[in-house]
Amino acid sequence: MHEYSVASAIVDQVKAIVEEHKATQVKKIIVSASPYDVIIPELLIEAYGIITDDLDKFKGSTLEMQNSKAEITCLECDYKGEPAEEGDPEFAYNFICPKCESRDTHINMKNLTIETVDLVIPDN
Amino acid sequence: MSPERKVVVKKLAYRVNDELADKIREVMKSKNKLFFNMMGSIGAGKTLILEQLAAKLSSKYRVFVINGDVATTIDADRIAKQGATTVQINTGGGCHLSAKLIQNELDKINIDDYDIFIAENVGNLICPAAWDIGAQLNITVVSITEGEYVVKKHPIIFKNSEIAIINKCDLDGLGFNSDVLAEDAAKIKSGMKVILTSAKTGQGIDELITTLGIEL
Ligand SMILES: Nc1nc2c(ncn2[C@@H]2O[C@H](COP(=O)(O)OP(=O)(O)O)[C@@H](O)[C@H]2O)c(=O)[nH]1
Ligand SMILES: [Mg+2]
Numbered sequence: 001m002h003e004y005s006v007a008s009a010i011v012d013q014v015k016a017i018v019e020e021h022k023a024t025q026v027k028k029i030i031v032s033a034s035p036y037d038v039i040i041p042e043l044l045i046e047a048y049g050i051i052t053d054d055l056d057k058f059k060g061s062t063l064e065m066q067n068s069k070a071e072i073t074c075l076e077c078d079y080k081g082e083p084a085e086e087g088d089p090e091f092a093y094n095f096i097c098p099k100c101e102s103r104d105t106h107i108n109m110k111n112l113t114i115e116t117v118d119l120v121i122p123d124n
Numbered sequence: 125m126s127p128e129r130k131v132v133v134k135k136l137a138y139r140v141n142d143e144l145a146d147k148i149r150e151v152m153k154s155k156n157k158l159f160f161n162m163m164g165s166i167g168a169g170k171t172l173i174l175e176q177l178a179a180k181l182s183s184k185y186r187v188f189v190i191n192g193d194v195a196t197t198i199d200a201d202r203i204a205k206q207g208a209t210t211v212q213i214n215t216g217g218g219c220h221l222s223a224k225l226i227q228n229e230l231d232k233i234n235i236d237d238y239d240i241f242i243a244e245n246v247g248n249l250i251c252p253a254a255w256d257i258g259a260q261l262n263i264t265v266v267s268i269t270e271g272e273y274v275v276k277k278h279p280i281i282f283k284n285s286e287i288a289i290i291n292k293c294d295l296d297g298l299g300f301n302s303d304v305l306a307e308d309a310a311k312i313k314s315g316m317k318v319i320l321t322s323a324k325t326g327q328g329i330d331e332l333i334t335t336l337g338i339e340l
């Protein structure tokens with residue numbers, strides 16, 4: 001249930017982007033998340049709505065979620081990429097390395113990425 | 125009509141938190157301070173372990189404990205009685221500490237006035253794993269009363285920890301069992317330091333202190 005803090009982190013970064021481009025309005029933000037990012041899209045979007053409700057430049061803007069691929073790092077053989085499909089039969093949320101079959105892998109659960117922001121930028 | 129433009133950002137949502145966490149780690153390291161993050165479920169015994177640590181360490185070290193809780197100052201008050209300086213962060217509804225919350229507290233003190241910093245994270249085995257607070261070592265506490273499969277069900281937080289504490293071992297054999305938890309914690313991450321403790325009797329506390337790299 002940390003969607004509220006995650007949404008705040010996104011809004012803070014977008015605010016900086018708005019400044020940087022001297023934009024007057026945010027239209028749409030697209031973020032991507034992997035299946036193991038422990039983010040519930042509905043909750044993130046709801047939190048985004050609450051946070052931006054009183055921010056003029058975010059009025060009417062939308063937050064869209066896209067899926068990105070899961071990524072593990074193998075601590076044994078340094079493999080970095082998608083995990084083997086079956087997962088680890090013993091541990092929930094754990095993954096076996098498809099290259100060396102080690103269970104000593106790390107699932108990256110912090111892939112959440114701000115991909116693009118649609119802004120209204122006045123010319124001059 | 126002003127033109128609309130798509131700006132390609134490609135930046136991690138956690139970036140600001142993680143950069144601040146790195147900065148905290150650097151500052152602590154450069155000043156030769158220790159900073160630990162204690163995570164774990166509600167009621168696992170985090171606060172009682174910190175009371176034991178504070179009692180043993182306070183005569184030699186200046187210990188600063190940051191307690192994260194949704195509400196109240198009960199935990200901070202308990203640990204303060206054992207000689208540590210404590211501060212309570214009430215996260216409101218928040219289910220984890222963050223680098224920003226830690227930095228806010230560090231800004232209010234002089235870091236040089238203390239030797240060891242410990243954060244008691246909010247009781248939760250999921251969200252704190254995603255929020256780096258800048259600690260040098262992450263500790264996850266579970267207790268044997270939480271059932272034999274609590275490590276199996278929450279491996280991620282253990283993957284993000286260097287030390288696993290299996291607490292309430294005074295109840296071992298009394299309808300509860302530490303074996304499976306200790307085995308699972310060791311299996312889930314190579315190099316994991318697994319420590320069996322009882323924060324009630326003090327079992328394992330000296331081993332924990334040694335594992336943290338603190339001389340008594
Ligand atoms: N029997 C026993 N009880 C413990 C132990 N550690 C903590 N407790 C009890 O468990 C409850 C929760 O402990 P607390 O430290 O507040 O847990 P926290 O929520 O993780 O901070 C309290 O009633 C403690 O007295 C232990 O090692 N053995
Ligand atoms: Mg507590």
Ligand SMILES: [Zn+2]
Pocket residue numbers: 074075076077078079097098099100101102
């Ligand atoms: Zn591998």
